[in-house]
Amino acid sequence: MSSTAVSTLAHGRSYLAIPGPSVIPDEVQRAMHRASPNIYAGELIDLTATVAGDLRKVARTRHNVAIYIANGHGAWEAALANVLEPGDRVLVPATGRFGIGWGEMAAGLGAEVTLLDHGRSSNWDLDRIAQALRQDQAHQIRAVLAVHVDTSSSIRNDVLALRRLLDELEHPALLMADCIASLGCDRFEMDAWGVDVMVTACQKGLMVPAGVSFVFFNDKAAQRRASLNRVSLYWDWTPRANPQEFYQYFGGTAPTHHMYGLRAALDMILAEGMEQVWTRHETLAKAIWAACETWEEGGHLRLNVRDRAIRSHAVTALNMPAPGGRDLRSWTEQNLGLTLGIGLGMATAEDPAGDGFLRFGHMGHVNGQMILALLGGVEAGLAALSIPRGTGAVEAAARVLAGA
């Protein structure tokens, strides 16, 4: 091949390895590929009831779920609109861009936000959160906005430990969890962990194209909703969670095709089993870490989260001197058909465009051979760009998958 020949190595099935939207299974695509169904009678009505029930199984809750035609940002606002009034205080222990973003949304609704910014590579400092809660002797803090996995940093926080802290301090604030990145990837137990409100969306662990999101809420949160003077009619979760008429699930026309896609995705998740789904993500994440920790030996590429115990199993954030991240991303996309995630909210004084960062999404419909392709593709990109790295990274990952 002459040096001027155009490489067509990217031809073939491409792979979007970003932390959402995730890979859509063929089963989900096939389920969605259909003419519009009747929304007044027939199959869709029954199917939607089973979707709501099975979503609870995935969230590990016997409580309520409200469905919204919205992305994750819509679920953020929906959840807040049902529990906050202007002037209410919320506590936001942020461990990345998404925690900060949820807090900004609360501020936009008129809440007073106390932000505990933990930076971009640390998990919650429970002592710091305890201090903020103790200072609030009048119990003005209505809710703690807790992002389980912050997709920008790939930090995974301990939601159960936060529940125990609230109990120990006898603080009545609602515990609200953002599981948009973690649901169906990292272990999450809404009821056992005492979460009052949980928000998630369909395009990450749930493997469906973006467009539908969910707010789960327990009785304590429902009581709070009932005590508010008013809630916007569209965001109100009450009729959505207990619809008398089919249209009330959605506040209007059903997201017909999403319901079919979700039905297929939930079938896949429940057939595999929640424990198995979590174990698969954990093993795949460990294979990725083994490769990344080997590359790190070159002194260039660096995992954003040092401690394995607080790394998400759904997303991995990395950095290297700019513009290494950007160059690697373009190389793998153009030359291999492999798209890696950009850095999000990671700009620094030295790297104002965040070009040193990249993220791997490994959420949902991913298996061992896909992860090896991801890592092999990155290995090729590092070689093509002469980025210093330790050797044997893909082999280290293969050993994890082999259990050897």
Ligand SMILES: *Cc1c(COP(=O)(O)O)cnc(C)c1O
């Ligand atoms: C993706 C994501 C969001 C935002 O969801 P959108 O669907 O993009 O609005 C919020 N929080 C977390 C943790 C996410 O991963």
